[in-house]
Amino acid sequence: EDQVTQSPEALRLQEGESSSLNCSYTVSGLRGLFWYRQDPGKGPEFLFTLYSAGEEKEKERLKATLTKKESFLHITAPKPEDSATYLCAVRRNTPLVFGKGTRLSVIA
């Protein structure tokens, strides 16, 4: 059974304090690992897709990396507006399998 585990469950950072979120996965025949951002009361907002080990993608202060067993979302010099829940999902067939998310709070 496909599984996605995200850690930590919650993370509190000072503005400018860089850190990483972890997504460990178990899936046979990975056809994509997805990162989404979710703000309270809203739906998941697409950030990145990674397909193979060693792949990296960047967007503003965010950088996603992928290995054969896990993915990291690195946040460099975060700002309060980066506060959100970050969701990781994997795809083997069409449905996405989600982790529970990491709730990030960035304090000014």
Added chain:
Amino acid sequence: EAGVTQFPSHSVIEKGQTVTLRCDPISGHDNLYWYRRVMGKEIKFLLHFVKESKQDESGMPNNRFLAERTGGTYSTLKVQPAELEDSGVYFCASSQDRGQETQYFGPGTRLLVL
């Protein structure tokens, strides 16, 4: 370009009543998905339409849930009769085709069954 829209944004009903949720996908997207997040759990897949056909309904919890996509445009998800455990947030997502794997999500419908 308009995103995925869902209606209503919130619904509060009593156990045993019927509720119908609606999803309008991004224009031109043949693939439409329903997901659900119950309290404290991760978002979980319910079913997948390709145009008007059900491609995969393996995540539907039981026969109280009925999804339709007449004409291959918008979709409805009916819960009849609703039970307490059906409370949660119901998300709809769409993608252009199976080769384009990014699924774009709507804002969700928050359902509370009392």
